[in-house]
Every structure is written in C-alpha cells, then in structure tokens.
Amino acid sequence: MTSLLPRIAVLASGRGSNLQAILDAIADGKLDAEVVGVFSDKPDCEALLRVPEAKRWSRDAADYATRADFDADLADAVAAAHPDWIVCAGYMRILGDGFVARFAGRTLNIHPSLLPKHRGLRTHARALKAGDVEHGASVHFVVPELDAGAVVAQAVVPVLEGDSADDLAQRVLAREHPLLLATLRLAVAGRLAERDGRAWLDGHPLFKPLYLSSADDFIEPTRHP
Numbered sequence: 001m002t003s004l005l006p007r008i009a010v011l012a013s014g015r016g017s018n019l020q021a022i023l024d025a026i027a028d029g030k031l032d033a034e035v036v037g038v039f040s041d042k043p044d045c046e047a048l049l050r051v052p053e054a055k056r057w058s059r060d061a062a063d064y065a066t067r068a069d070f071d072a073d074l075a076d077a078v079a080a081a082h083p084d085w086i087v088c089a090g091y092m093r094i095l096g097d098g099f100v101a102r103f104a105g106r107t108l109n110i111h112p113s114l115l116p117k118h119r120g121l122r123t124h125a126r127a128l129k130a131g132d133v134e135h136g137a138s139v140h141f142v143v144p145e146l147d148a149g150a151v152v153a154q155a156v157v158p159v160l161e162g163d164s165a166d167d168l169a170q171r172v173l174a175r176e177h178p179l180l181l182a183t184l185r186l187a188v189a190g191r192l193a194e195r196d197g198r199a200w201l202d203g204h205p206l207f208k209p210l211y212l213s214s215a216d217d218f219i220e221p222t223r224h225p
C-alpha cells in the first residue's frame with residue numbers, strides 16, 4: 001500500500017548528517033513524512049549509505065558533458081520519486097535553471113551562514129575573517145541565483161574568541177539539524193509556500209526569517225499589517 005505521508009527527496013554530496021537528522025526524526029515520530037530518495041552527484045558519499053539501496057540515486061557529474069545534462073538526469077530521477085518537497089542537505093552543486101524551474105516553490109536548501117551574508121562556500125572561514133560576532137545557518141527556497149532564495153528560517157550561534165573554522169562549523173552544524181527539522185515540519189504540514197520571491201507562512205508573507213529558539217522551535221512571527 002502506498003504511503004500517504006508527505007514525500008521528501010534529499011539531495012546530498014557528503015556526510016549526510018542533516019539527512020540523518022531527518023531520518024531519525026521520522027523514525028522517532030517527530031516528522032510526519034517519508035524520505036522517498038537520496039540523490040547525489042557523488043556515488044561514494046556517506047549520505048547514500050544512510051538509506052536502503054532502493055532509495056539511492058547517484059551519478060558522477062564528471063561523466064556528463066554539461067551541467068544541464070547532469071541536471072536533466074537528476075531531475076528525471078527526482079521526479080520519478082514524486083516528491084512533495086526537495087531538500088538540498090549538503091548538496092554541493094549549483095542547480096541549473098531547468099532543475100530549479102521544474103521544482104520551483106518546493107525546493108529548500110540549508111546553508112551554513114546567516115544569509116544574505118556569506119553566500120557560497122567556505123562560510124565559516126569567511127565569517128571569521130570578517131570578524132563576525134554571530135554566525136549560523138539559514139533554510140531558504142532555492143532559486144537560480146546561488147543562495148539568494150527567500151529565507152524561511154535561521155539559527156544563530158555566537159562566534160567565540162579563538163574559534164577555528166572547524167569549531168564554528170561544529171557549533172553551526174549542531175543547530176542546523178533542529179533548524180531543518182522545524183522548517184520541514186512547517187513544509188510537510190502545508191504551512192509553507194514561496195510566492196513573489198518571498199516565503200509565506202499560513203498565507204502570510206514572512207518579512208523576516210523565523211528564528212530557532214533554544215527549545216528548537218519557532219517564535220511565531222508578529223503579523224505585519
């Protein structure tokens with residue numbers, strides 16, 4: 001019998017700790033959803049090993065002549081899983097316009113910075129170099145421009161004296177997991193949408209991100225007129 005649970009496709013390129021947080025939350029009854037597939041550009045990545053073989057898809061991007069060719073196969077594989085939501089969880093390739101358009105409004109990414117600061121890569125080292133006193137993670141809708149989509153939610157961590165990039169990465173990662181789960185709970189409950197380049201919650205536009213509390217939930221936004 002086919003499950004009626006909301007269906008999540010996860011794109012990953014590496015370790016997969018955010019994916020594991022999703023799987024654990026589902027197993028613990030803390031996220032009413034199903035991971036219908038894990039899709040990767042790195043056939044030997046650890047993330048793939050976190051789900052049964054039947055739920056894995058991967059191709060070596062180096063085997064494709066163009067980014068668009070890879071993305072086309074990726075998009076077909078993702079579409080075949082009939083996901084309600086697509087989550088980039090440590091997916092380390094820029095998605096082409098064709099993929100983004102095909103899954104517009106239902107593709108989320110977790111990014112290790114307080115967007116719009118530090119889009120792109122090496123965010124922790126850049127935050128240290130910039131002398132930031134706060135850093136963190138953002139969950140945002142994916143649009144063609146890199147890390148420029150509407151930010152849904154953020155978790156903030158302090159930058160401490162003497163922090164290395166790895167120290168900061170670990171502190172941020174520990175908040176990424178509850179941040180992603182709290183956001184996905186809104187998404188799979190049908191409370192989250194993207195419209196006119198903005199994130200909407202319960203039919204109202206979010207004029208600023210939801211912030212993850214120390215209790216790992218969101219403080220409901222004040223309603224703007």
Ligand SMILES: Nc1nc2c(c(=O)[nH]1)N[C@@H](CN(C=O)c1ccc(C(=O)N[C@@H](CCC(=O)O)C(=O)O)cc1)CN2
Nearest residue numbers: 088091092093094095109111120143144145146147148
């Ligand atoms: N069209 C979009 N694609 C992706 C987005 C996005 O917002 N729009 N988010 C990323 C995730 N990401 C940061 O959160 C990110 C991933 C990859 C890169 C990047 O520069 N990748 C290079 C290759 C880097 C490498 O192989 O080490 C590339 O694709 O050429 C930057 C940011 C997911 N995709």
Ligand SMILES: NCC(=O)N[C@@H]1O[C@H](COP(=O)([O-])[O-])[C@@H](O)[C@H]1O
Nearest residue numbers: 014015016017018089090110111112
């Ligand atoms: N630009 C994308 C990016 O840097 N994403 C980051 O990759 C890590 C993946 O960890 P995981 O594989 O253990 O979930 C996470 O910190 C995520 O924010």
